[in-house]
Amino acid sequence: MxxxxxxxxxxxxxxxxxxxxxxxxxxxxxxxxxxxxxxxxxxxxxxxxxxxxxxxxxxxxxxxxxxxxxxxxxxxxxxxxxxxxxxxxxxxxxxxxxxxxxxxxxxxxxxxxxxxxxxxxxxxxxxxxxxxxxxxxxxxxxxxxPPIDVQNKVAAFIDSIQAKITLNTKLNGYLEELAALEFSRRFGEIESSIDLGKVLSISTKTLKPQNCHGEIWEHYSIPAYDANRRPVFELADDIKSNKYVIDANCILISKLNPSIRRIWMPACSSKRAVCSTEFIVYKPKNPVHIAFYYAAIGAPAFRDFLLAHVTGSTGSRQRAQPKATLTYPIPNPGLEAVEDFCAFANPLYEQIKVNERNSKQLEELRDALLPKLMTGEIDVSKLDLKHLNSHLA
CATH class of the missing domain: 3.90.220.20 (DNA methylase specificity domains)
Known part of the structure; x- marks a missing residue:
């Protein structure tokens, strides 16, 4: 047909x-x-x-x-x-x-x-x-x-997986918004500030993945962020351009078209992790306080600052100037207040990472089963959807 x-x-x-x-x-x-x-x-x-x-x-x-x-x-x-x-x-x-x-x-x-x-x-x-x-x-x-009843059963199985992935994505949005609102409530009117460069540095350590033949690398790219905010695991030989080397103590901000908010705290589940050079890679001088810094540069005021320090004349071609961002004034409420906020926000950010790992596992399950479902090699009527639907109860 x-x-x-x-x-x-x-x-x-x-x-x-x-x-x-x-x-x-x-x-x-x-x-x-x-x-x-x-x-x-x-x-x-x-x-x-x-x-x-x-x-x-x-x-x-x-x-x-x-x-x-x-x-x-x-x-x-x-x-x-x-x-x-x-x-x-x-x-x-x-x-x-x-x-x-x-x-x-x-x-x-x-x-x-x-x-x-x-x-x-x-x-x-x-x-x-x-x-x-x-x-x-x-x-x-x-x-x-196949007959429409078989199609419907296959679709129901796939839908149960997609519903869980969608729910994880929405939940992560709520968790991040909760942390941002709490940051604004606590520090939105703090007059004391400190230059970003006093607490964060910019890393430009570069790697040419093609030189790492046969290795699998965790790749954080702009398209991957826009798709689902999860990295792609790629064979190094297939990553054609130079990348920045990153680890779990980094914060990534897109310098490309900063009018679109792209901020990432990479999980870096492997020791081989790189990101696009279209990101600014910030490394906290005190990684213990990374949740505070992440919330600070995720705020709308920081995006406004990025837009005030760009090269290029049109939105999609504009790029933020990394070094200029180091003069951005972030709240300086004192060590106790910073640690108190981190105690509140760390569990939220950790849950986000858990949800992202769960979604990745569901995607791998879906992609592994899909060819067999399409050919009828797996009888979808024998698949139990209860454990996948439990999150909707």
Missing amino acids: KLGDICSKIGSGATPRGGKDSYKDSGTAIIRSQNVFDWSFSSSGLAFIDDDQAEALSSVEVKHGDVLLNITGDSVARACIVPSEFLPARVNQHVAIIRANDKANNLFLLAWLQANKGILLKLASSGATRNALTKRMLENLDVNL
């Missing part, structure tokens, strides 16, 4: 007239390839258009349950389903809507695309120029579609 036979719509959109300059602060979301990741949707950098622009793109309205697929560029073949909270929405020309008809379960369809990503990547690279998937390519994909 062809993909076109089990879909009521396959098609991409367009960039509104005026391009990026026409985007609004609110309205109807315009979903771009930077928002579509494997299995997950990122609202980072989500753009909006007004009612007239949305009407002009009414033919590519995103509906509840639609599968979105990136069809051009380096992110080609990434696919997800958009959470309903981001609707109404439209897509631009780099994203295709794949809408299942009554023959297919939409989540099963997403799972099929993920399980067959290798085929999509091969198709996309068959052109003469940049990677691209055309509507005709997608419509002609051969899909081995």
